[in-house]
Amino acid sequence: MLNFLEEWSFFGGSILLILIGLYGVITRKNMIKILISLALMDTGVNLMLVALGYVKAANAPILNSVVQTNTAAFVDPIPQALVLTSIVIGTAVLGLGLALVIKIYDKFSTLDISKIRGLKW
Amino acid sequence: MPLISSFLILIMLIAALAALFFDNLLNSIIAAGLVSLIASVLFYFLKAPDVAMTEAAIGAGLTTAIFVLALYKTERGKSE
Amino acid sequence: MKFRNFLALIIVAVFAFIIFQAFTIVPAAGEITINKFGQADLSNRTASRYINKNVNSDSKKVIYKESSNLESGSANIVTSVVANYRSFDTLGEITVLFLAAAGIAIVLNLEKSEKSRFAAKEASLILNTGIKIIFPLLLLAGAYIFIHGHLSPGGGFQGGAVIATAFLLKMLADYKFEIKEKSITLVESAAGIVFVGLGLYGLITRGSFLENFLATGTVGELFSGGTIAVIYTAIAFKVGAELTNIVKSLIEA
Incomplete structure (x- = not known):
């Protein structure tokens, strides 16, 4: 049981987070909720990328006064570097989406995408 | 350790579902912020302190603030 | 349904x-x-x-606070990937961030509708005094985080985000506080010019874009890593200015 949890909790959790976000993007009608679902998917993908580079009982990739040489076991630093930039971009793109939502609300005074004329779903 | 992290992941998934199914938009924004906060703790467990700091400062802090600002520029700002 | x-x-x-x-x-x-x-x-x-900090040849042993003149002298390996080995990638990422910030400013200023600033009009004494104390401390924390990016967890992105959070708090609490558009533009473009200029100087003197041309020093010292600390400081100013700009446009929309 403990072994199963250790092996699958991070992968399973991040995949479920991606799927919850996907379900939200498809079914919700409120534009802010759609953007929240996109943020959830983003977090799920980042969590999965970092989990793929994890090595059991290894150190964080930083040399310090405790881990003094590079012969010690480290986790993979490349996914961490990629995720670092991905989080910042994710927030900026969400801001762009929210700016569009504010403008759409100014024009149609509603957040419900099914009530906006010209869009059907 | 596996028990703690799976418990946190369970709470994170519940918060994600809550963010989708709350009726009040402010509640669901706060729930999404909780998801980001727990994700930053999980990054720390995965030995990624750099990513944990970024997620806590940007994902949980600034993103929630931006969402709340946009909410008050649209629905909340008109009703009150 | x-x-x-x-x-x-x-x-x-x-x-x-x-x-x-x-x-x-x-x-x-x-x-x-x-x-x-x-x-x-x-x-x-x-x-x-x-x-192993040795991309071009075989592996080499690195000892904290002893080894010197390495290929990339940063103790934090994530930093050496972000700001040295893959800094071209980071330059592209910063460009995307800039485009997103510019897009937000353009979309929100398309047509002049009536604008209402989202801030506390009559802040209480406690809020005013608290912000006065917290604001410089947050700026100091941000500066600490990005200056020590090559030694400890943290770096330009985190430090820039903390600085942007400080400005967000100040803008929310103080109705009269204004950041001039010009100063944001100045900081942002100066940081960008420093980043690209370092890259071009490396291209001219060493033969490849963004190559480290300064002495890398001893691993673990504050003055080590060559261009890594300079590039991360430029990234911090750029990210801080851009995130502040995003928050400012949303507050004043």
């Missing part, structure tokens, strides 16, 4: 099936698939080269 939820569940189920399929593939000989959790094999990944 019900039909749509049902359809969404089917799409999600198909997606889940495809993702879980990727974890169950049995690799053929010489094929690399997704590893099990906690068993990533770094010896055949690029990461081992970065950890």
Whole structure:
């Protein structure tokens, strides 16, 4: 049981987070909720990328006064570097989406995408 | 350790579902912020302190603030 | 209404099936698939080269506070990937951030509608005094985080975000506080010019864009890593200015 949890909790959790976000993007009608679902998917993908580079009982990739040489076991630093930039971009793109939502609300005074004329779903 | 992290992941998934199914938009924004906060703790467990700091400062802090600002520029700002 | 939820569940189920399929593939000989959790094999990944700080030749032992004049003298390996080995990637990422910030400013200023600033009009004494104390402390924390980016967890992105948070708090609490558009533009473009200029100088003197041309010093000292600290400081100013600009446009929309 403990072994199963250790092996699958991070992968399973991040995949479920991606799927919850996907379900939200498809079914919700409120534009802010759609953007929240996109943020959830983003977090799920980042969590999965970092989990793929994890090595059991290894150190964080930083040399310090405790881990003094590079012969010690480290986790993979490349996914961490990629995720670092991905989080910042994710927030900026969400801001762009929210700016569009504010403008759409100014024009149609509603957040419900099914009530906006010209869009059907 | 596996028990703690799976418990946190369970709470994170519940918060994600809550963010989708709350009726009040402010509640669901706060729930999404909780998801980001727990994700930053999980990054720390995965030995990624750099990513944990970024997620806590940007994902949980600034993103929630931006969402709340946009909410008050649209629905909340008109009703009150 | 019900039909749509049902359809969404089917799409999600198909997606889940495809993702879980990727974890169950049995690799053929010489094929690399997704590893099990906690068993990533770094010896055949690029990461081992970065950890050994010796991309061009064989591996070398690095000792904290002893080894000097390495290829990349940063104690934090994530920093050496972000700001040295893959800094061209980071330059592109900063460009995307700039485009997003510019897009937000353009979209929100398309037509002049009546603007209302989202801030406390009559802040109480406690809020005013608290912000007065917290604001410089937050700026100091941000500066500490990005200056020590090559020694400890943290760096330009985190420091820039903390600085942007400080300005967000100040703008929310103080109705009269204004950041001039010009100063944001100045900081942002100066940081960008420093980043690209360092890259071009490396191209001219060493032969490849963004190559480290300063002495890298001893691993673990504050003055080590050559251009890494300078590039991360430029990134911090750029990210801080851009995130502040995003928050400012949303507050004043």
